[in-house]
Amino acid sequence: MTDPVVLDVIGVRVEVRAEGYGSVEDLYAAAARLAVERSPELLFHAGAVERDGVAVLFPGESGTGKSTTVAACVRRGFGYLTDEMIALDLGTGAVRGWPRPIMLTPWAQEALGLPVRDSGEGKAAVSCAELGGTTIEAALPVAHVVGVRRGAAATTLGPMAAGDLLTLLLSSSFNHYRHGAAAWTAVAALAGRVQGWWLDAADVESAAAAVAGLPYSRS
Amino acid sequence: MTAARPLSRAHAVRELHVDGAVTLFHEPTQTALVLNETASDVWRLLDGRRTVADIVEELAQMYAADAGTIRSGVHAALRQLADHHVIDGAPHG
Numbered sequence: 001m002t003d004p005v006v007l008d009v010i011g012v013r014v015e016v017r018a019e020g021y022g023s024v025e026d027l028y029a030a031a032a033r034l035a036v037e038r039s040p041e042l043l044f045h046a047g048a049v050e051r052d053g054v055a056v057l058f059p060g061e062s063g064t065g066k067s068t069t070v071a072a073c074v075r076r077g078f079g080y081l082t083d084e085m086i087a088l089d090l091g092t093g094a095v096r097g098w099p100r101p102i103m104l105t106p107w108a109q110e111a112l113g114l115p116v117r118d119s120g121e122g123k124a125a126v127s128c129a130e131l132g133g134t135t136i137e138a139a140l141p142v143a144h145v146v147g148v149r150r151g152a153a154a155t156t157l158g159p160m161a162a163g164d165l166l167t168l169l170l171s172s173s174f175n176h177y178r179h180g181a182a183a184w185t186a187v188a189a190l191a192g193r194v195q196g197w198w199l200d201a202a203d204v205e206s207a208a209a210a211v212a213g214l215p216y217s218r219s
Numbered sequence: 220m221t222a223a224r225p226l227s228r229a230h231a232v233r234e235l236h237v238d239g240a241v242t243l244f245h246e247p248t249q250t251a252l253v254l255n256e257t258a259s260d261v262w263r264l265l266d267g268r269r270t271v272a273d274i275v276e277e278l279a280q281m282y283a284a285d286a287g288t289i290r291s292g293v294h295a296a297l298r299q300l301a302d303h304h305v306i307d308g309a310p311h312g
Contacts, residue, residue, distance in 0.1 A: 162238035
């Protein structure tokens with residue numbers, strides 16, 4: 001039996017044994033589950049990038065295009081927080097990311113112009129450095145929350161109604177049950193502070209360009 | 220619950236407003252809700268004095284809409300609110 005892989009998942013130390021999993025993606029998924037069970041923080045299923053000291057969140061289920069959008073933004077010069085999970089500080093409202101390698105499907109690798117790694121495992125782990133980006137581990141205020149919808153004929157970015165923003169954030173929380181009303185209050189406060197957007201994406205580059213066109217300033 | 224009985228909000232429900240959207244938190248079940256426009260309208264009118272008929276009438280006037288159309292929306296919203304225990308009982312019909 002090999003030594004366990006030790007990972008720091010937003011402050012939670014987890015150990016997983018590589019031979020127990022069929023792919024790198026499965027291993028990271030197992031680490032994420034352990035972190036959700038153990039973390040004292042409020043965790044969300046979201047990608048996140050940074051510009052000018054503020055964070056942009058991409059909450060959503062697997063398969064909605066979080067990792068691909070994050071990777072395209074990193075290639076455009078955004079800082080990298082995570083393609084999978086963020087922690088929201090209940091007191092300050094700042095977020096930190098889990099900066100694991102970005103998990104990209106062969107389709108996403110091709111769409112991003114990367115050499116496609118056919119590992120036979122589905123997704124490949126691409127480092128932030130391979131995309132020319134910088135990892136951000138500091139806690140950041142959130143400026144924008146973007147819901148990504150794939151398959152549009154043309155890329156558009158439009159305002160998200162407050163009800164949709166609340167629903168997207170609440171439904172993306174991994175462990176709100178542990179924090180009860182404090183989690184609900186924190187999500188409502190976050191929704192009141194940020195701008196919510198629907199990104200209907202036709203392709204990854206125009207989607208990242210649309211995100212880059214948002215206003216960024218740290219208030 | 221009947222159309223003639225006043226409706227009120229259940230106890231142990233917290234309410235927050237975010238840019239016009241209403242979100243509720245039911246403490247006993249630790250459940251968060253985000254209300255749509257119809258449910259938000261109904262929720263605002265649940266004051267312990269108005270009945271279902273009163274609510275339908277007020278919303279029909281507010282939206283200058285047919286009472287029959289409004290009634291079905293109000294009943295659906297009340298059923299969903301009752302399902303999440305933020306009001307008592309459920310409307311019939």
